[in-house]
Amino acid sequence: MAAHAFDAAMALQPLGDGRFAGATSPAYANMVGPFGGVTAATALNAVLQHPALLGEPLALTVNYAAALADGPFEVVARPARTNRSTQHWVVEIVQAGETVLTATAVTAARRETWSVDELAAPDMPTPEAVGKPNMAALVEWVRRYDIRITEGAIPIAWDGSGDASRTTLWMREEPSRALDFCGLAAMADVFYPRVWLRRATRVPAGTVSMTVYFHAGSVQMSAVGTGWLKGQASAQAFRNGFFDQPAQVWSEGGQLLATTHQIVYFKE
Amino acid sequence: MAAHAFDAAMALQPLGDGRFAGATSPAYANMVGPFGGVTAATALNAVLQHPALLGEPLALTVNYAAALADGPFEVVARPARTNRSTQHWVVEIVQAGETVLTATAVTAARRETWSVDELAAPDMPTPEAVGKPNMAALVEWVRRYDIRITEGAIPIAWDGSGDASRTTLWMREEPSRALDFCGLAAMADVFYPRVWLRRATRVPAGTVSMTVYFHAGSVQMSAVGTGWLKGQASAQAFRNGFFDQPAQVWSEGGQLLATTHQIVYFKE
Numbered sequence: 001m002a003a004h005a006f007d008a009a010m011a012l013q014p015l016g017d018g019r020f021a022g023a024t025s026p027a028y029a030n031m032v033g034p035f036g037g038v039t040a041a042t043a044l045n046a047v048l049q050h051p052a053l054l055g056e057p058l059a060l061t062v063n064y065a066a067a068l069a070d071g072p073f074e075v076v077a078r079p080a081r082t083n084r085s086t087q088h089w090v091v092e093i094v095q096a097g098e099t100v101l102t103a104t105a106v107t108a109a110r111r112e113t114w115s116v117d118e119l120a121a122p123d124m125p126t127p128e129a130v131g132k133p134n135m136a137a138l139v140e141w142v143r144r145y146d147i148r149i150t151e152g153a154i155p156i157a158w159d160g161s162g163d164a165s166r167t168t169l170w171m172r173e174e175p176s177r178a179l180d181f182c183g184l185a186a187m188a189d190v191f192y193p194r195v196w197l198r199r200a201t202r203v204p205a206g207t208v209s210m211t212v213y214f215h216a217g218s219v220q221m222s223a224v225g226t227g228w229l230k231g232q233a234s235a236q237a238f239r240n241g242f243f244d245q246p247a248q249v250w251s252e253g254g255q256l257l258a259t260t261h262q263i264v265y266f267k268e
Numbered sequence: 269m270a271a272h273a274f275d276a277a278m279a280l281q282p283l284g285d286g287r288f289a290g291a292t293s294p295a296y297a298n299m300v301g302p303f304g305g306v307t308a309a310t311a312l313n314a315v316l317q318h319p320a321l322l323g324e325p326l327a328l329t330v331n332y333a334a335a336l337a338d339g340p341f342e343v344v345a346r347p348a349r350t351n352r353s354t355q356h357w358v359v360e361i362v363q364a365g366e367t368v369l370t371a372t373a374v375t376a377a378r379r380e381t382w383s384v385d386e387l388a389a390p391d392m393p394t395p396e397a398v399g400k401p402n403m404a405a406l407v408e409w410v411r412r413y414d415i416r417i418t419e420g421a422i423p424i425a426w427d428g429s430g431d432a433s434r435t436t437l438w439m440r441e442e443p444s445r446a447l448d449f450c451g452l453a454a455m456a457d458v459f460y461p462r463v464w465l466r467r468a469t470r471v472p473a474g475t476v477s478m479t480v481y482f483h484a485g486s487v488q489m490s491a492v493g494t495g496w497l498k499g500q501a502s503a504q505a506f507r508n509g510f511f512d513q514p515a516q517v518w519s520e521g522g523q524l525l526a527t528t529h530q531i532v533y534f535k536e
Contacts, residue, residue: 058510059477059531061329063372065349065356080360080367081333086476086533088333088370090358092348099348102356102372104331106477106531110508113536114467118433119504165386199382208354209327209374211479213512213531215505236387236516237483237524240378242326244481244527246514248504256505259512261529263327263374263481265354268381 004177005144006186009034010042012049012075020046020075024068028141033067035141036207037186043091043103044185046077053079054087055107056218057181061211062103068095085109110217119259121230121250124150127170145190146174154192155200162200166234167191176226179257181214184221187229187249188212188260194235194245195266203267208242210262220255228252241265272445273412274454277302278310280317280343288314288343292336296409301335303409304475305457309450311359311371314345316449321347322355323375324486325449329479330371336363353377378485387527389498389518392418395438413458414442422460423468430468434502435459444494447525449482452489455517456480456528459501462513463534466503471535476510478530488523496520509533 003011009025028038040062047053073095081088086108093101124130130148137143152167171190177183193205216224233247242263249258271279277293296306308330315321341363349356354376361369392398398416405411420435439458445451461473484492501515510531517526 059331061372061477061479063327063356063374065354066351080370083334086333088331088367090360090370092358099356102348102358104329104370104372104477106331108476108510113507113509113534115505115507116466117505117507118466118502198384198386208376209329209372209479209481211329211477211529213477213510213529215507215510215512217508234386236527237383237385239381239383239385239483239524240485241381242376242481242483244483246527246529256507259504259514259529261479261481261514261527266381 006173006177006183009038010045010182012045014049018050018077020049021072022075023072024070026140027144030139030141033069036064036210037189039068039101040189040210041182041186043075043093043101044105045182046075046091047089047105047107048181050077050079053107054082055085055109057105057214058108059106059211059213060103060185061209062101063209064101064207066098066100068100073100117256119248119256121254122168122232124168124230127228130170144174145171147171147190152197154196158200158202160200162198165194165198167197168232170228171231172226172228178226179221179224184214184249184258185212188247188258190231191233191245191247193264193266194233195238195243198235198238205264205266207262207264210260212258212260214258216257220257224251224257274441274445274451277306278313278450280313282317286318286345288317289340290343291340292338294408295412298407298409301337304332304478305454307336307369308457308478309454311343311361311369312373312453313450314343314359315357315373315375318345318347321375322350323353323377325373325482326376327374327479327481328371328453329477330369331477332369332475334366334368336368341368385524387516387524389522390436390500392436392498395496398438412442413439415439415458420465422464426468426470428468430466433462433466434500435465436500438496439499440494440496446494447489447492452482452517452526453480455497456515456526458499459513459515461532461534462501462503463506463511466506473532473534475530475532478528480526480528482526484525488525492519
């Protein structure tokens with residue numbers, strides 16, 4: 001059985017000493033370089049493949065230093081500190097001798113504690129009611145997801161009429177793939193640029209830095225399996241060429257799986 | 269004139285090659301080790317003091333790998349990638365040969381663009397109406413700020429009665445100090461643990477990772493000067509020993525200066 005395109009895209013060959021060889025995948029091509037979500041997942045994958053790993057991902061921050069060129073790259077993952085129940089990672093992706101991504105990650109042991117979700121998932125019509133994917137596939141990676149926007153779709157008319165930046169949607173990988181940390185890290189980045197929606201104006205934009213907090217562990221992800229995920233994203237401020245984007249991802253049943261934030265460059 | 273306690277606390281002596289010597293300050297002592305905000309500011313200060321710096325802080329992520337011991341430490345800042353208008357930094361704080369903090373930062377040139385604040389500041393009574401600081405100084409660093417909570421104060425009775433996690437407050441440094449990137453980074457961390465409020469139960473808690481996005485540049489910070497700042501924080505999920513905390517900081521006039529997020533360990 002052929003590997004899922006996502007697993008192939010983030011596949012790494014260990015080179016020893018925390019170094020791994022990878023390569024960009026045409027299946028996840030973006031406007032320039034690969035979809036940032038799959039690059040984030042690849043950085044995390046180096047941590048997950050590292051022989052010194054303890055615990056499961058809790059926090060991941062990736063900084064996109066440059067667009068990856070199509071072709072091979074190297075990922076370097078280093079456990080900077082290992083505690084009893086947390087481990088701190090520094091990761092870098094290097095291509096042709098130049099750093100193209102810096103990252104940090106925290107892995108941790110999850111324990112049974114008092115727990116509550118404070119932020120409820122938005123009410124949305126079912127994926128079936130929304131129907132077939134309605135996010136235009138402007139770039140190749142979008143075809144790797146079944147994304148059904150329920151609010152805040154990509155504007156049809158670029159007429160400067162926007163007045164809010166919130167998008168809510170259903171999503172899952174296409175073809176389906178059981179949820180895991182890398183898949184969830186990538187899906188934190190599926191939202192198209194908030195500035196397009198807020199201004200109804202299409203300007204060049206690209207993520208500079210993204211952080212993902214994993215509230216779900218592997219047990220909760222297994223329970224989600226290939227089910228639908230609910231996503232929500234909006235911006236808080238657009239200023240001097242950058243905007244932020246807090247976002248949330250819930251299971252179909254309404255359990256908050258991950259919260260994420262990014263800061264995004266935009267032109268003009 | 270003596271330096272402000274904050275400037276003294278984050279002061280660094282250059283050792284060459286991006287290495288800087290610093291030391292913890294009793295003025296910012298927390299329960300264990302120093303206030304995390306001042307440690308974050310110190311990491312950022314190494315970037316700001318670095319001779320290769322281009323641009324101004326845009327994003328900062330700090331991961332608290334271990335509590336700092338009282339005494340000296342070394343900060344190492346490395347520009348991993350320098351582009352035309354952004355620069356990517358990897359920072360580490362080392363104490364007695366062990367990594368106690370990992371961090372990444374992005375600095376960038378700010379340009380005039382279309383701008384709008386989407387998230388409005390909460391309506392709050394004036395700082396004068398709220399009156400003297402009402403955040404109990406359980407630890408020394410709290411005395412370095414004038415914090416006036418307008419909603420979601422630290423519970424008076426630890427009776428398990430909590431049902432929401434939102435705190436809104438006024439804050440400024442005490443004595444007053446003109447706003448800058450390091451001061452703002454530190455104030456992103458002033459909110460007491462959300463789990464105390466949500467559960468009205470005081471359990472051990474500590475920040476694991478914090479990210480700050482700076483929407484204000486140095487020009488806007490100069491305009492704020494020593495003025496009051498509005499802050500707001502809440503949690504989205506508490507699960508398996510960790511909760512997250514998105515927060516925002518506005519000027520008194522309602523301009524969004526920074527948005528920030530953290531993931532926090534809690535016991536039980």
